Amino acid sequence: MSDRVDLLLSLADDELLLGWRNSEWTGIAPFLEEDVAFSSIAQNEIGHARALYELAARELGTDADALAFDRTLDEYRSAPLVELRRLEWARTIARHWLYETADAIRLEALKGSDDVELAGIAAKIDREEVYHRIHAEMWIDRLLATDEGRGRLDEALEELWPYALGVLDDELRPELVRRAEERLGRSLPAVEPVPRGRHEAELAELHDEMTMVRRSAPAGARW
Amino acid sequence: MSLAPDAVWRALEEIPDPEIPVISIVDLGVVKDVRVEDETVHVDFTPTFMGCPALDTMRRQIEDAVRGLGGEPEVRVVLDDSWSTDRISREGRQKLRTAGFAPPPPRSAGAPTLVQLERGPFRCPWCGSTDTRLENVFGPTPCRSLRYCDACRQPFEQFKTI
Numbered sequence: 560m561s562d563r564v565d566l567l568l569s570l571a572d573d574e575l576l577l578g579w580r581n582s583e584w585t586g587i588a589p590f591l592e593e594d595v596a597f598s599s600i601a602q603n604e605i606g607h608a609r610a611l612y613e614l615a616a617r618e619l620g621t622d623a624d625a626l627a628f629d630r631t632l633d634e635y636r637s638a639p640l641v642e643l644r645r646l647e648w649a650r651t652i653a654r655h656w657l658y659e660t661a662d663a664i665r666l667e668a669l670k671g672s673d674d675v676e677l678a679g680i681a682a683k684i685d686r687e688e689v690y691h692r693i694h695a696e697m698w699i700d701r702l703l704a705t706d707e708g709r710g711r712l713d714e715a716l717e718e719l720w721p722y723a724l725g726v727l728d729d730e731l732r733p734e735l736v737r738r739a740e741e742r743l744g745r746s747l748p749a750v751e752p753v754p755r756g757r758h759e760a761e762l763a764e765l766h767d768e769m770t771m772v773r774r775s776a777p778a779g780a781r782w
Numbered sequence: 783m784s785l786a787p788d789a790v791w792r793a794l795e796e797i798p799d800p801e802i803p804v805i806s807i808v809d810l811g812v813v814k815d816v817r818v819e820d821e822t823v824h825v826d827f828t829p830t831f832m833g834c835p836a837l838d839t840m841r842r843q844i845e846d847a848v849r850g851l852g853g854e855p856e857v858r859v860v861l862d863d864s865w866s867t868d869r870i871s872r873e874g875r876q877k878l879r880t881a882g883f884a885p886p887p888p889r890s891a892g893a894p895t896l897v898q899l900e901r902g903p904f905r906c907p908w909c910g911s912t913d914t915r916l917e918n919v920f921g922p923t924p925c926r927s928l929r930y931c932d933a934c935r936q937p938f939e940q941f942k943t944i
Contacts, residue, residue, distance in 0.1 A: 592918045593929075599920035605922070606833020610861050679862030686863065686944040687831060687924070689893040694919050697896055 563674065564615050568626065569636035569755060570665075571611035573726070575627055576762075577658060578604030589648055599682055600691050607684045620758065630766040632758060632766050640722035642759040652702065653715035656695040657723035657739070663692060663732050665727060666689040669680075699742065716747070724752035785853050786814045790823055800836040800843075801923060804881040807840055809868025814860060823853035831924035831944070867925075867943050868921040878941065879907045880915040884929070886941035895941055899927070906931035907938055914938075 561743035582601035590593035611622035619626070640658060645651055666688065702708035723739070724732055732752070740746055774779050794816070807813060814826040825844050829837050841857055847937045848855035867886035870878075875885035884907045899919065903912040911933030918928040926939040 592928075595918055595922075596920040599924055602833040602835075603831065603924050604833070606831065610832050614861070676862075679864075682863035683832065683865075686866075686893075689944075690919050690942060693894070693896045693899065757887065758939075 560653070562619065563677070564618050565636065567611050567615040567677075569638075571608045571615065571626070572635050572637035573612065573658075573662075574604045575608035575639050576635075576637050576765065578602070578608060579765060580587075580641060580644065581655075582645070583646060584651070587646075591704040596694055597651075600694070603687050603691070607687070610680055610684075614680065624773070628770045632763060635758065635762070635766075636755060637758075637762070638722070638755050639724040639753045639757060639759045640719065640726055642765065643719075643722070644761045644765070647715075649702070649711035650715040650719065652698045653719050654722075655691075655711060655714075656699050658726065659688065659692045659695045660690060660738055661723055661726040661731075661735050664738070666729050668731060703743075716743075720747055721750045722753045724750070725754050752766055784790045784818050784820055785823060785851055787818055788854070789851060789899035790816045790818065790825070790848065794825075794844060795853055797840070797843045800839040800873050801834075802878070802881070803933050804877045805870075805874045809871045809874030809877065811871065811874075812840065812843070812865060814864065818853070821854045821879045822856050823848045823851075824858065826858050826860050828862075830865060832861075833924050865944075868943060870941075871891065873911055882938060883926070884938055884940040886943040889943055904929055904933060904940055906936065908916070 575643045579599045581597045581604065584597040585594060585601070588597055608627065609623050612626040616622050616626055640654060643654065645654060664686075666681050666685045670678055670685065672681070677705060699712070702712040720739075724735065728736055789866075791808065791813075794813055795806050797807045799805050799807055799810055810830065812828055812830060814828050815823040815824075816826075825848065827844060827924050834850050836929060843858055845855040853911075863935065866889050868889050870885065872910070876904070878885045884904060887904070899916050904914050904916075905912050906929075909931060911931055913933045914929045914931045917937065919930045921939055925942055927942055928937060929940045930937050
């Protein structure tokens with residue numbers, strides 16, 4: 560597998576799995592506006608995943624659905640951050656903000672890539688991600704505004720920070736540290752990142768759920 | 783005899799946006815180019831929001847329209863940064879406003895910010911007042927936000943700028 564396909568799959572897997580996780584709030588978010596927001600963000604992320612899978616599929620001679628749903632667990636290139644199932648609001652917001660911050664750094668780098676196709680798709684994705692970042696930052700403002708909010712955010716960050724570092728390659732990590740510390744107005748612990756390639760136990764359950772239709776209708780489901 | 787590109791453009795102008803049928807896909811700016819080579823009609827199509835569920839329908843409708851003219855469609859999906867809400871035509875914007883959707887403000891130099899969305903002059907499509915506020919960055923589809931007009935006390939959908 561080429562480095563390019565490997566990169567495309569890691570980007571696409573992150574977006575697909577996070578999209579799936581975000582969609583778990585559909586219908587049960589703490590209030591209606593957030594139900595709408597997380598459902599819409601999920602839809603965008605899955606749309607990004609599809610476009611990235613299509614690019615990889617062209618090189619591999621397959622299609623986007625096959626890449627999204629027919630691979631075994633071990634073949635996913637996702638960062639463990641997006642695999643976690645955290646149906647708890649402060650953790651959801653912390654993960655959302657950490658991912659969007661890391662993703663912004665990654666997209667900025669990709670937009671400058673010599674690979675014109677990849678740079679183009681990154682620029683298009685970034686236009687949409689702007690709105691995700693606005694939403695995430697708005698929530699960080701809210702959480703930082705009260706002692707209780709700050710306490711809950713800190714607790715969530717303690718768990719998720721090593722995972723956030725694992726989203727990016729070595730050379731981009733210092734920029735994530737810089738932006739996150741600046742935003743929070745405090746330093747973050749120097750911890751070992753939870754690297755890509757190792758999977759969280761929750762992924763097995765998610766994989767089982769998201770591949771269910773493909774497995775039950777191997778000839779292709781129609782509706 | 784091969785088709786004239788103008789005839790193809792006219793046929794495409796008849797295709798409504800699947801989700802907002804007041805506007806055609808040509809007004810929406812998603813058709814980038816039409817080229818005719820013998821029987822084959824090449825249409826370059828650029829998606830709006832990448833997760834838009836209407837994309838497959840639009841693509842199918844383009845193919846059907848070309849076949850309806852007796853051509854063989856070859857639709858190429860262009861996945862780059864070339865579609866922007868700035869590509870929505872002036873006529874398209876008027877149609878959106880008449881249907882109760884506030885058209886997207888033009889792209890500015892930097893990316894939009896929360897401060898702009900909260901303080902910027904967004905005009906209510908119902909009464910024309912700019913005394914409106916942001917209710918939700920997100921809305922019923924990826925391309926829209928929700929706003930509320932304090933002048934006429936109506937909620938409305940605001941197209942996002944991308």
